Amino acid sequence: MVFIYKNNELCERMSLSEALSVNTSVISVVGAGGKTTLLHRLEDECVRKKQHVIITTTTKIMHENKPYFLEDTSIGKIKDTLGKFGRVWIGSRDLISGKTAPPAKEILDEIFWWELPILVEADGAKRLPLKVPAEHEPVIPSQTGHVVSVYGLDAIGRTLESTCFRWERAAQILEKGGEEFVTAKDIAILASSHKAGRKGCPPYAQYTVVLNKADSASKREAAxxxxRELNVRGVENIVVTSLHSKKL
Known part of the structure; x- marks a missing residue:
C-alpha cells in the first residue's frame, strides 16, 4: 500500500513512483527502515512502465547475483544491459567487505546527465528503522534533484538505542536518553532536522519523507x-508505505 498525506488524510496511490513523482532525474535515498526495498519497488515499477532505470550507490550495498547487477563496469556495458533488461545496478566490488561500492567517478559523472531515472542509495543504516548520519554522511551527489528520506514506523514504542543507528546523535537532537521510547513526534523531529533527515539535501532539491512499515491500522494512525508533526515543522511532501522485502 502507498499513500500520500494530503488535507490531514492518507490518500492511496496506485504506485510508489506516482506518489514520489519519479521522473528523469537523480533521486538520492537516505535514512533507514527500508531504503533497499524502496529502490527495488521503484525499479520494478519503472520496468513495468517500460522506462529504463539505473540504480547505484555512493556508499555500499549488498551484491546481488543478477545479470543486470554490474561491478567494475563500463558505459558500453551499462547501455547494453539497459537494452536487454530495462534496468541496471552499477557499482564496483569492495574486496575487503565483499559488498558493492560506488562505481568509478567518471561513470557517475556521465550517467547523471542521462535522461532517465537514476536511483542512488546514499546512506547506510545497519538494517535499523532509524538513522542519524555522522559528519561524513549521507553522500548525496550534487546532481540530485530529489532526496527521499526513509523512516521505519516500527521504531515507535521501542527504545531509541535499539532502533536507531548512531542513536547517541539522535539522543542529542531529541534531548532524551537511549533507554527512552521513540514517539511519533521524535520521528518528525528527526525527519525535519538539518542534522538528521535533511542533512546534505541540496537547497534546490525536492525533499520527501517516506514513513515505511505502515502494516496495520494502528501503524497508519501513528503515521x-x-x-501532522512534519507539516508543523515545514515538511509538506510525505509518503506512507507498507513495502515488503519480497520483490513484486
Whole structure:
C-alpha cells in the first residue's frame, strides 16, 4: 500500500513512483527502515512502465547475483544491459567487505546527465528503522534533484538505542536518553532536522519523507501523527508505505 498525506488524510496511490513523482532525474535515498526495498519497488515499477532505470550507490550495498547487477563496469556495458533488461545496478566490488561500492567517478559523472531515472542509495543504516548520519554522511551527489528520506514506523514504542543507528546523535537532537521510547513526534523531529533527515539535501532539491512499515491500522494512525508533526515543522511532501522485502 502507498499513500500520500494530503488535507490531514492518507490518500492511496496506485504506485510508489506516482506518489514520489519519479521522473528523469537523480533521486538520492537516505535514512533507514527500508531504503533497499524502496529502490527495488521503484525499479520494478519503472520496468513495468517500460522506462529504463539505473540504480547505484555512493556508499555500499549488498551484491546481488543478477545479470543486470554490474561491478567494475563500463558505459558500453551499462547501455547494453539497459537494452536487454530495462534496468541496471552499477557499482564496483569492495574486496575487503565483499559488498558493492560506488562505481568509478567518471561513470557517475556521465550517467547523471542521462535522461532517465537514476536511483542512488546514499546512506547506510545497519538494517535499523532509524538513522542519524555522522559528519561524513549521507553522500548525496550534487546532481540530485530529489532526496527521499526513509523512516521505519516500527521504531515507535521501542527504545531509541535499539532502533536507531548512531542513536547517541539522535539522543542529542531529541534531548532524551537511549533507554527512552521513540514517539511519533521524535520521528518528525528527526525527519525535519538539518542534522538528521535533511542533512546534505541540496537547497534546490525536492525533499520527501517516506514513513515505511505502515502494516496495520494502528501503524497508519501513528503515521498520521508523524505527518501532522512534519507539516508543523515545514515538511509538506510525505509518503506512507507498507513495502515488503519480497520483490513484486
Amino acid at each position: 498520521l501523527e508523524v505527518c
